[in-house]
Amino acid sequence: MKFIHGSDIQCGLREISPIQIAVAYVGIDWKAYIVPEKLQDIVVSPTVGTNPAAIVEIAEAIGWEHVHFLDNLHAKIYLGEHSAAVGSFNLTANGLSAEGLQEAGFLVEDARTLLELRARVDDYRQQAAMAYPTTSAKLARLAELRALWDRAIKQGVIRNDARATALDAYRPVSGDEIYVCWGLGNIAYTDQIVSPGTVKNSMSFLESDMVRSDRWILCWTSTSSGHPDKRYHPYWLHIDEVVEGGAQEVPYTKVAVERTGRAELSPPFEITDAARNALYAVLNSGEFPEFLDHHETWSVEPTLPRLPAFLRAMSEAARRTTVSPPESDEALVHEFDARIREAMDISLSKKYVKTTIDGLLKKYSPVILAKRLVKPNSDIRSGLKSLAKHGALHLSFESIMLETCFASLFNKNDLDCARFNLREADPSYRPPLA
Structure with missing residues (x-):
């Protein structure tokens, strides 16, 4: 058994090349501290402290069947084929960079101790299987974590360490993670909107629309025909709160509000030229009429079941734009x-x-x-x-x-x-x- 601390921890983990991990938190830089290709299985706490984007990356690398959620997990165990590390360090930059928290632990090579550690990780995995037995259950929890993570960043509780994401790298984990809506122009607020001077942006909906806070809206401008107006660039709106009866424009009286004076969030994906063109191409394709502004009364509800297919179509359109020669x-x-x-x-x-x-x-x-x-x-x-x-x-x-x-x-x-x-x-x- 060898005591490790500071920068020794990084070196130790590289030597171990963990194939199984049980750890409370995982950060966006997880790949920098282990050999990603070696990882086979991980148990992690899906609570604020774990970056949801890191979970998506790990699941893509090893499969959701090898990613396990255990809410109250606080242990930090890294198991390799012939050795292990145990200590206070999470799989995060804060825990492993030697520039954040003061962490310490031990490298273990004793065969008996390794068997005990493997048994402990197996037990965590069994508990996790009972808590979140299906991929759907894990995705539902991850969707909640994404909302909590964004809220914590907005309130300054945690630092935003997210990187810009391209459309083809975006992986939605719930059906209502984002809404795709055309703008209704300037909104006349009622007195239900508190401190209207702090409203950065807003969008109005039907009172019956199940619009939720801590979600994103991909906003686009409509022409009189109901199709996108290419003169204007689409934009993101993050919903900080939803106010019933907040707008005077009947029947669109429910208002999704984004406030000023809060920490900036990274949107689900960047609206590059390719993403914008893909959005407009899909809206104009005729395959998704639910999203267009040609209904007597428009509602976001019919668009929600169609969002996964809509986003897939956008990604495919963006890829075609990328690989095909530019327009002459x-x-x-x-x-x-x-x-x-x-x-x-x-x-x-x-x-x-x-x-x-x-x-x-x-x-x-x-x-x-x-x-x-x-x-x-x-x-x-x-x-x-x-x-x-x-x-x-x-x-x-x-x-x-x-x-x-x-x-x-x-x-x-x-x-x-x-x-x-x-x-x-x-x-x-x-x-x-x-």
Whole structure:
């Protein structure tokens, strides 16, 4: 038996190469302290202190049948083939980095003691099998732990050690872990909303919708047709609280609220260009009508059973985008042409702009015309002011140029001029992200 402490613990665990572990807490850096490929079985406490993302990683590596939950586990036992470590150290950076807590323990090679330790770990595993006998039971507990973990971070109880997650690496563990919803615009609150000045973001629902706190909403903007408006970037909203009767817009009076002044959380996955495009592709696919804004009264409830399939479809769409060649400039130019001509047809029919624009479009392609017209102090600004007057700046060359999907057709000066012109026409107008 050898006494170990500080940095000796890391060295000892590497020498042991644990194949079985019984430990209270597991952190996001668990792979740094053991040989992941050697691990066969683990018993862990699914309570705050264990990072839920680490549990998902371990389950993917060794299978859920080899991950066991025991709520009141406090032991720390690391079993290798010929030796073991026992002590105060959890499988976390705080316990093993030698820069956090002061930890100590023993390395064991005595055959009899190893048999006793294996028997003890077997007993923990049997208790865990009674507490959480199925993968479904483990996933349900993990979903609760994720909510508790996020709440603890928001309240400053624990440090956020999460890493950014890509869409294809995201693994949901419950059916209502996130909601995918279109935004209802600005919400007029009732006096049920306490301290409205601290509301960072909000979303309203039917009173009958079973929306829960400590969940995430993937928010997107809808067009009049009910499909996503690609001019606007989707965003995440974390639900800190749910307030019944919090909004004046009947029937959408239940409000999910995110507050200011709380620690930042890492969202379920990053909304990269690939994730955004995948979201819009799935919403436009026709396979998930429950999510679209074309119902007389929209409810989140019908979307919940469809969420696993929806997220799988998003991941597949993102992977196709990643592995396929990027859209050619020619195809992008063609799409920009179509968008501009559609916008100008509407503007001309409503007399927002002069008919001279029609002649210019016959003479120049929309991309070339945009570069010629969108300049400081150019003649287009009279048309832009007219669009602003009628609340139709989204039909302008400038606004369409700034749509994320078209920004690559223009240089920085073109886009800066577009933003400048829009601010001049209407300082309150929020252009699309580019």
